[in-house]
Amino acid sequence: MDLHFRMFSRQRVLQSGFCVSGQTIDDATIRIENMDPNQIILINIGSMDIVLGSELIEMIISMMRLLQTCKLNSITPILTTLAPLGNYRLGNRAAVTNGFNEFLMKNPFDAPVIHLHKAFFNSDGNMDPHCFQTSPRFASGIKKPLVYWNRLGRQRVLKTLKEELGSAMLKILLNRPV
Numbered sequence: 203m204d205l206h207f208r209m210f211s212r213q214r215v216l217q218s219g220f221c222v223s224g225q226t227i228d229d230a231t232i233r234i235e236n237m238d239p240n241q242i243i244l245i246n247i248g249s250m251d252i253v254l255g256s257e258l259i260e261m262i263i264s265m266m267r268l269l270q271t272c273k274l275n276s277i278t279p280i281l282t283t284l285a286p287l288g289n290y291r292l293g294n295r296a297a298v299t300n301g302f303n304e305f306l307m308k309n310p311f312d313a314p315v316i317h318l319h320k321a322f323f324n325s326d327g328n329m330d331p332h333c334f335q336t337s338p339r340f341a342s343g344i345k346k347p348l349v350y351w352n353r354l355g356r357q358r359v360l361k362t363l364k365e366e367l368g369s370a371m372l373k374i375l376l377n378r379p380v
Contacts (some may be wrong), residue, residue, distance in 0.1 A: 224250055225247065225250060226247075226250050226251050226254065226256075226264075227247050227248055227251055227261060227264035227265055227267075227268055228264050228267075228268075230245070230247045230268055231264070231267055231268040231271050234268065234271050234272055234275060234277055235271055235275065237275060237277060239275055239276035239277065240276050240277075241277055241278070242277075242278045242279075242280065242371070242374060243272075243277055243278070243279055243280070244279075244280045244282065244316075244363075244367075245268070245279045245280065245281050245282065246281075246282040246284070246318065247265075247268070248261055248265070248284050248302055249284055249285075249287060251264070252284070252287060252295055252298050252299055252302075253287065253295075253346070253348065256298070257298070258297075258298045258301045258302060258305075261298070261302050262302070262305050265302075265305070265306075266311075269311045269313065278313075278374055279313045280313065280314045280315075280316065280367070280370045280371075280374070281306055281309075281313050281314070281315045281316070282306075282315070282316045282317075282318045282363075283303040283306050283307065283315065283316070283317050283318050283319040283320075284299055284302060284303055284318070284319060285318050285319055285321065285322055285351065285355070285359065286299060286319065286322050286329055287299065287348065287349070288334035288335070288338075288348065288349025288350065288351075289338055289347075289348060289349040299319075303319050312377070314369070314370035314371075314373045314374060315370075316362065316363060316366040316367065316370060317362070317366070318359055318362055318363075320362070321333075321355075321358035321359055321361070321362040322355065322358065330354075332352075332354055333351060333352065333354050333355035333358060334349045334350065334351060334352055334355060335349055335350050335351070335352045337349070
């Protein structure tokens, strides 16, 4: 919807560009291996790994492999932190999400990082429940329903992307050899 693709009744959107419902970090790595070189891509990946129960160290290793694949294929990544998962806000899964976001923000690979996670929090530091749908829904590749972003959540993500994408692109252009 946000990309203005035409929808038909009873049709599910499973892919938008390389955005694939139910994709894991390892799945994205395989897709990147088959991309044409010399592209700049926005990478927002890892939520499915969290839902499927991956441990933080597994996710970090997979992300390092994905970034190495980008480098080998002359793909320039712009990373995003993961938004909180509506029905995984507490316990181990929230800790994995936070740990993965901390890893991304430390940026050991010198790729620009857009901090999407912050878009879901109020100025008092609490997650805004108004950014999520009121009931969970199923998605492809999972056995448990998820609580998705609602219109407000998507608007906040788009606003953050618009605010930070320019500086991310500038960082890339300034670091490229002439």
